[in-house]
Amino acid sequence: MIRNDIDTLLNPELDQKQIGGCSVPLAMSVLSTINQLGYLTSNKTVKEKRTEYYTKKFCSDYMSKIDKLFAKETFQKFLVRFYRHSIAHRFIPIDTVGITRDQKQKNLLEFGSGEIYCSIQVKILAEMLIKAVDLVYEKINKAIENDHEFIRRFYQRLTEQLDDYKDKNTELKESVDEVLKTEDKALFDFTTTTVSGSKTSVTA
Numbered sequence: 001m002i003r004n005d006i007d008t009l010l011n012p013e014l015d016q017k018q019i020g021g022c023s024v025p026l027a028m029s030v031l032s033t034i035n036q037l038g039y040l041t042s043n044k045t046v047k048e049k050r051t052e053y054y055t056k057k058f059c060s061d062y063m064s065k066i067d068k069l070f071a072k073e074t075f076q077k078f079l080v081r082f083y084r085h086s087i088a089h090r091f092i093p094i095d096t097v098g099i100t101r102d103q104k105q106k107n108l109l110e111f112g113s114g115e116i117y118c119s120i121q122v123k124i125l126a127e128m129l130i131k132a133v134d135l136v137y138e139k140i141n142k143a144i145e146n147d148h149e150f151i152r153r154f155y156q157r158l159t160e161q162l163d164d165y166k167d168k169n170t171e172l173k174e175s176v177d178e179v180l181k182t183e184d185k186a187l188f189d190f191t192t193t194t195v196s197g198s199k200t201s202v203t204a
Contacts, residue, residue, distance in 0.1 A: 062132040
């Protein structure tokens with residue numbers, strides 16, 4: 001599913017847009033996928049600095065087979081701290097670094113001397129991830145025959161993740177259900193007035 005989303009965000013028509021080209025959503029999807037696959041494919045479970053550990057692990061085990069730059073720990077940390085964390089929490093990269101899908105940038109990274117210290121070509125990053133995902137598929141297919149522990153761990157972690165989110169949010173879901181079932185639905189029934197003066201009734 002995530003690969004289909006990334007394919008959609010790689011649409012060449014978006015390259016022509018100065019604004020609204022979805023560079024940040026593409027970067028967020030790529031970096032989140034790297035983190036998630038790092039967790040699912042790793043043979044180790046950690047509790048501290050999980051995102052950094054699993055991102056670095058996936059970069060070392062899979063992305064580095066696409067480009068050796070991903071094997072360098074300094075670059076791994078840079079990717080996590082300057083891009084992944086900043087985008088996930090602020091929706092924009094940290095100051096002095098940029099994200100582009102401009103086809104004039106032919107390299108994954110380009111360094112400058114102005115306000116933008118470094119720019120990452122997110123389409124190249126996404127295309128590298130897709131190749132790495134293919135390697136994960138290959139690993140799973142081979143593991144089905146000769147590495148049952150990898151398969152067990154992969155799907156067990158995925159199942160535990162889903163169950164964990166479900167368990168943690170059961171009480172919230174019950175509260176929301178209760179609000180939605182109230183007779184007056186005060187939070188969800190209201191009338192808005194447009195600039196022209198017309199009224200619109202909204203009912204959940």
